[in-house]
Amino acid sequence: MKKITFWTGLVLWCLGPVSGQQPYFRYHKLPEDWTDAEVSTIYEASGGFVWIGTDQGLLRFDGLDFKPFRVAGNPNPLEVSAIYADRLGTLWVGYESGTIVHMHGDDSLRVWSPEEGLPDVPITGFGEDEKGRLWFGTYGEGVYFYDGTRMYNFNMDDGLPAEDIYTLVAGPDGRMLIGSDSGLSICWMEGGRKQIKNLTKADGLPDDIIKAILPADDGHIWAGGFDGGICRISLKDFSVQKPETAWKNGVINNLLIFDGLELWIGTEGNGIWRYNFDEKRYSAVESFRFGKARIQDLLKDVEGNVWVASNEVPLASANRQFEFLHDGLKDIQAVLYDKDHQLWVGAQTGLYKYETQADGGKTFREVIPGINVISLHDNDSGVLWIGCFGEGLYAYQKSTGATRIFTESDGLSNGSILSIADDGDKLWLATLGGVSSIKAGTNPFGDRIVFKKEEDLGANFVFKVYCDSKGRKWFGTDGKGLVMMDKGRIANYDSTGAQAFKSVYAVTEDESGRIWFSTAKEGLFSFDGSVFGHFGLQEGLRSLTINGLATDGKGQVLVIHPNGIDLLNPELKHFIYFDREVGLTDFEPNLNAIYADKEGRVWIGAKEGVIGFNPLKEALSIHPRIMIDRVSVFLEPIDFNRVNSFPHDRNGLAIDYSGIWLTDPETVKFRYKLEGFDREWIISADRRVVYSNLPPGDYKFVISASENGKFQSEPIATYSFLIRTPYWKKNWFIGASVLLGVLLVYYIIQIREKRLQRVEALKKEKVESQYETLKSQINPHFLFNNFNTLVAIIEESPELAVEYVEKLSDFYRHILQYREKDLIDLQEELGLVMDYGFLLEKRFGDGLQLKTEEIPQEACIAPLALQMLVENAVKHNVISKSRPLKIRIYPDDHGYIVVCNNLQKKLSPEKSTGFGLQSIAKRYEHLSQKNIRVEESADSFKVFIPLIKKEPA
Missing domain, CATH: 2.60.40.10 (Immunoglobulins)
Structure with a gap:
């Protein structure tokens, strides 16, 4: 579906006096053919999509595009009433008709059809217990759960006080929390028995009708009544706590919590309200679209955004980390949130305090008019120190409203106070005439104030003074770079070694003790006491013009610049960018108009008002x-x-x-x-x-x-x-082709052998016939052994298999060539033996070692004699990697060629007739006057074959 561009709603800046800082909402238009749809529920699954249930079906939203999902086999739209994702990631959707569907891997919605069937009443909520059983509530038939094989029902017969269920959610302990017309019920299975705990108004609930339940992470739950307000319930002893402030805003439809900060409350016709845990009071979320809206659902996503579905605006979202204060006061130059939880700001027109008016609204009240305030500092004695531009230093007693002014005539080095900091010993003042200090804790309305100018710093223009966690003072100067003072020692830093910097405008410290500072043109730097780090445009910084730095409660460094805010995780060196999408339109922050309070929030002064950044206690996602x-x-x-x-x-x-x-x-x-x-x-x-x-x-x-x-x-x-x-390129096909070729060669050889044997049998004597029979027996026995080896090699190395077949072919070619001769050259016989040895080595690997030594060049031998002796050695001895068979072929000094092998007979000897040795011996009776000789000892077996002198050609 084509992207539907979202349009931004007005922040409450256009409304006049406001009840407090407010988030900036963006409104997301539904697809064109869904413009009449009413959103009933919103849900974020683990993948990050926002699932939207409407009276026309289900939508999925990724921030840019909406994708509709219809139930397979049902062309008509169904009204969605509940959405849930279980621990395995399966998405479940319940409808007003009682239908339940679940999503499959192909993104299709299939109707769930348990054997017991489904109810015919609306599905009002899902949950999953500690054993993975799926629970769901209905409006009319109580509560069901499914254990994987059967579905069971909790109803009034089991002790459930009502069967019209408004909401069902899983509690932190796996028990189901159920809201109905008769209070709050807790249901679970124990020992195969149904268990129910009911709470009503008599137990302290604000109302007997509970429409909203929200589990918290501290073992408690929050519940919202029909018109009695909210309460906090302990799941240990079921005690109920209600806020002291009375609830006067009607029916509560839904709840949303930000840990340790506030509870959001969606109402039936009075928009959204928030209950602040510290202030213990309610305040409205002011928006011209939510004022009298019916809030259908609230959602908190993993990025810190809050999502709202209402009858006025189908879908809206705001980043809860950012809030805005604006009632017409512009060009904020200094900001401070004091120890009494009061917000103070300075502008060119004076000092202002943010406070509650008689009508309950909040606005900035002018405290000291007509002064140009550029810095603020609060101390433990209730004195507010006010740095002005050209007008000196003001002390303001917050309890009495008394003021006192200090100028250059009182010892100030300069009347423009750009920054103020306190290290517990001294109050440090950064001015356009250097740095002055006074003793910390001095009572400006009773004590004599003595200003001391720090002459050793060597800088007149000082933009920033910062006191770190180790008691060191850091000064951002114009022309001298960064200056550090520690126990009287002064160090000056104006270069990283690779990059020089002269002007430093802002300084802060992260949780690891690293100092971060910004410069005029070079970007952002870090310093851990020995090594500098640098962040410029290539490292992810969006602007080299930095207006301020601060560290929030999570240890993140906020980099403030005209284009927005870059939020830096110092450990991961990861930036998150914030600008127009969170409301930072025409931002224009002022230099060092930034303050990090004790709660970890950061306040920023800008042209159009004050921006508050709350890092939230939730673990937020920093990546898409x-x-x-x-x-x-x-x-x-x-x-x-x-x-x-x-x-x-x-x-x-x-x-x-x-x-x-x-x-x-x-x-x-x-x-x-x-x-x-x-x-x-x-x-x-x-x-x-x-x-x-x-x-x-x-x-x-x-x-x-x-x-x-x-x-x-x-x-x-x-x-x-x-x-x-494809099959014709696979090893098995190539191997099979090679094997077929070998078999064809073998078949041809066999046919020829048989023919030759028949011819020779008629011509040769009995011994020659036996000799030929022996040779015909050698070939198939050896060939089939090698086929097994060839099959194994084909799978592992087709190239080696080709070489193996070539050697096998050479071996048989030599057999055909030599077998009809009475004598052959000794070198030819050795060549045949080496081919045979190659085949054996591929079969036995390291278990067989065949070596020849200094063979005479001018000698003959009976064909296949050496080959048969090698074959006999292989046949009758153990061959293994741990006990290799070693065969040596070498000449002796008496005209013999010797075939020697180490003797390691098999435990089960091969059946043998001794026919091979007899055949060789009988042949040499016809060929030589010398006979073969056999020597056997305990560890060796030797056969001596006479060498026959080669006749001259």
Whole structure:
């Protein structure tokens, strides 16, 4: 579906007096054919998508695009009433009709059909207990749970006080929390028995009708009544606590909590209210779209955004970390949130305090008019120190309103006080005339004030003074760089060694004790006492013009600049960018108009008002959630969670993916690589990649998403798949072809052998006939042994298999060539033996060692004599890697060639007739006057074969 651009609603800046700082909402238009849809529920699943249930069906939103989902086999839209994702990631959707569907891997919604059937009344909520059983509430039939085989029902017969269930959620202990017309019920199974604990107004609930239940992380739950307000319930002793402030805002539909900060309350017709845990009071979320709206649902996502569904605006979102204060006071130059939880700001027109008016609204009240305030500092004695531009230093007693002014005539080094800090010993003043100090804790309304000018700093223009956790003072100067004072010792830093800097404007410290400072043109630097770090545009900083630095309660460094705020995680060196999407439009912050309070919040003064940044206690995601949405083969979608192997002719893949960054989805970029195909990483903003005509092979698609364009530690998603090799290129086919060729050669050889044997049998004497029979017996025995070896080699190395077949062919060719001769050259016999040895070594590996030594060149021998002796040694001895068979062939000094092997007889001797040795002996009776000789000892076996002198040609 085409992207539906969201439009931004007005922040409450246009409303006049406000009840407090307010978030900035963006409003998201539903698709064109869904404009009449009313949103009933919103839910964030683990993948990061926002699922939206409406009276026209189910939508999925990734921050840019909406995707509709219809129930398979049901063309008519169904009214969604509940959405839930279980621990396995399966999405469950309940409808007003009682239908329940669950999502499959192909993104289709299939109707769930348990054996017992489904109710015919609305589904009002889902939950999952500690054993993975699925529970759901209904409006009319009580509560059901499914244990994987059967479905069971909790109703009034079991002790449930009512069967019209408004809400069902799983508690932190796995028990189900149920709200109905008769209070709050806790249901669970124990020992195979149904257990129910009921709480009513008599137990302290604010109302008997409970429409909203919210589990907290501290073992408690929050509940919202029909018109009695909210309460906090302990799951240990079921005690109930109610706020002291009375609730007067009507029916509560839903609740949302930000840990340790506040509870959001969605009402039936009075918009959204918040209950602040510290202030213990209610305040309205002011918006011209929510004022009298019916709030259908509230959602908190993993980025710190809050989502609202209402009858006035189907879908809206705001980043809860940011809030805005504005009632017409402009150009805020200094900001301070004091120890009494009071907000003070300074402007060119005076000093202001943010406080409650008689009508309950809050606004800035002018405290000291007509002064140009550029710095503020609070001390423990209730004195507010006010630095002015050109007008000196003011002391203001907050309890009495008394003021006192200090100027250059009182000893100040200069009347423009740009920054004030307190190290517990001294109050430090950074001015345009250097640094002055006074004793900390001095009573400006009773004590004599003595200003001391720090002459040793060597700088007149000092923009910032900062006292760190180790008691050191850091001064940002104009011209002298960064100056550090520690126990009287002064160190000056104006270069990292690789980069010089002269002017330092802002300084802060992170949780690890590193000092961070900004410069005029060089960007952001860190310093750990020995090593400098640098962040410029290439390192992810968006602007070199930095107006302020501060460290929040999570140890993150806020870098303030005209383009927005860059939130830096110092350990990961990761930036998150915030600007227009959170309300920082025409930001224009003032230099060092920034303050980090004791609660970890950061306050920023800007042209149009005050911005508050609350880092939230929740563990927020700092990266887009990356996922592969769909894989298509030749434009046909497949279930890629199950299918990852394709034939060679289905080698065109399209991969769709999402990077979910709901805060600012348009900034997301992707980096991907198809391992096995792409040589380099590819960076793109597209959400689909197409690979055509991929060659056979194994592939792995790897992708990550980044919201800041820097791919450092971002999570990845992968999809591995195989394009199968066609059968004619596979090893088994090549091996089978080679084997078929060998068998054909063998068949031809066998036919010829048999023919020759028949011819020779008629011509030769009995001994020659026996000799020929022996040779015919050798070949098939040896060949089939080698076929086994060849089969194994083909699978591992086709190239070696080819060489093996060549050696085998050479061996048989030599047999055919030599067997008809009475004598052959000794070198020819040795060549045949070496071919035979090659085949044996491939069969036995390191278990067989065959060596020849200094063989005479001019000698003859009976064909196959040495080969048969080698074969006999192999046949009758143990061969293994641990006990190798060693065969040596060498001449002696008496005209013999000796075949010697180490004797390691088999435990079960091979059946033998001794026919081979007898045949060789009988042949040599006809060929030589010398006879063969056999010597056997305990550890060796030797056969001496006479050498026959080669006749001259």
